[in-house]
Each structure stands twice: as C-alpha cells, then as structure tokens.
Amino acid sequence: MSSSIAFQLNGSAAQVDDAGDEPLLFVLRNRLDLKATHFGCGLEQCGACVVSVDGQARYSCTLPMSALAGAEVTTPEALRDDPVGVALLEAFEAEQAGQCGYCISGILMRIHALFKTERRPGRAAILAALDKHLCRCGAHGSILRAVERAAARLGGEA
Template sequence: MSSSISFQLNGSMVRVDEAGDEPLLFVLRNRLDLKAAHFGCGLEQCGACVVSIDGQARYSCTLPVSALAGADVTTPEGLGGDPVGMALLEAFEAEQAGQCGYCISGILMRVHALLKAQCRPSREAVVAALDKHLCRCGAHGSILRAVERAAARLGGGA
C-alpha cells in the first residue's frame, strides 16, 4: 500500500510517495538524489547516515519515511543554510577534518545538532556526542579541533 508523505527538506516542502517502511536514507539517496548521507552498516552502529530531524540527530538508515509527516529534515546538503552549519563547514575545511570523507557527513550532522542545542559544549560533551560514529581514518583530533573552532566562531567555546 502506497501513500504520500510531506515534510520540510533543507528548507523546502517535499512530497514523496511512501512505500511501506522504506528507510529515509533510501528515499534521500535513490529518489531525491541527495547523496551526502551514506549507507554504512544499516544498523545504527556507524553514524554515516545521520541527518537532523526536528533539530535532533537521527539515523536515517532505519527510520521509515512514513514517520516523517510534517517533520523538518536537514541533510548535510542543507548545512549551508544556517550560521551553525556554515561555521562547521568552514571549520572542518580549515582543520582538514576528515580524510576519506565517508563518516564526515554524519559527524557534521551530529555536531550541528549539538551546537544548535548547546553553544558551549565541553570537549567531553563533543566526544560523547561522537562516541557512536565510526571513523577509521584517524581524523579524530582534527574533528575535535574543527568543532571547537566552529563553537568559538559562533561565540561559544567547545
């Protein structure tokens, strides 16, 4: 049985034909051509698929699109639309925070939600927020420096 779901996506209203419990990630990548959120494990264990839903970092690999009626969804492609997102993008570039880039989109979304909720997170809070993100490149130090740089630019201090 198929029905239509409407939600905000990166500042614009979208309507998608929803089919059962199809995960949001598959709708984003396969139907809406937004490729920044990645499929990693499909089990909410790596963080590559994290997006923002109503201001909260959520795994899109298991979240059925049917649960999103009226929600406000931001993907990594939408980060340039607000000051926190811009500060993060600039800081990650300045610190060269990431090597292969596979995990970075989910990490950006997680720290975006953190900085939106808490302008002055401690380093421990940032580390705790990123605890479930799997990054194998060894970019952890530069990622933490980038979050601290973005928070400082925004008037906080991670």
C-alpha cells in the same frame, strides 16, 4: 492505493509517494538525489547516515518514511545555507578534518544538532556527541579540533 508522505526537507515542502517503511536514507539518495548522507552499516552503528529530524540527530538508515509525516528533515546539503553549518564547514576545512570523508557528513549533522541546543559545548559534550561515530581514517584529533574551532567561533554569536 497510493499513499503519500509530506514533510519539510531542508526548509522546503517535500512529498514522497508509496514510501511506507522505506528507510529515509534510501529515499534521500535514490528518490530525491541527495547523496551527501552516506550508507555505512545499516544498523545504527557507524553514524555515516545521521541527519537532523525536528532538530534531533537521527539515523536515517533505519528511520522509516512512515514516521516522518509533517517532520522537518535537514540533510548535509543544507549546511551551506545555515550559519552554524557554515561555521562547521569552514572549521573542518581549516583543520583538514577527515581524510576519506565518508563519516564526515554524519558527524557534521550530529554536531550541528548539538550546536543548535548548546552553542559552546565543552570537550566532554563534544566527545559524548561523537561517541557513536566511527572514523576509520583516524582523523579523530582533527575532527575534535574542528568542532572546538567552530564552537569558539559560534560562542560569540547570538
């Protein structure tokens, strides 16, 4: 018997058949051809796979599709269509935040979720949000500057 999971994906209705406990990450990359979310460790230890689920940053590498019926899932592909996402993307480009880029999509999604609840987070809140993300390139300084730049830009918006 076939089962189907319906959810919202980047603002549009989506449906996946026979996914069960298949991790969201694999569905995004292998079935839906959304490649911006990356596989890092598969153990919720690096943050490369973070997406937004119902406005909360979640690890997609271990999140089973069976838990997503009716959920709103946002991936890095949707950032270019969102004012907060655009501010983040522009700030990351201006600060040249990231070298290889592998961790950046998860970092962007984590900060996007933070900005949705707090438009002008202080440095402590930003550092706490980034604490579980690994960047092997050592781009931490430019990433922090980019987040602070986006926060300053968004602080004046309603």
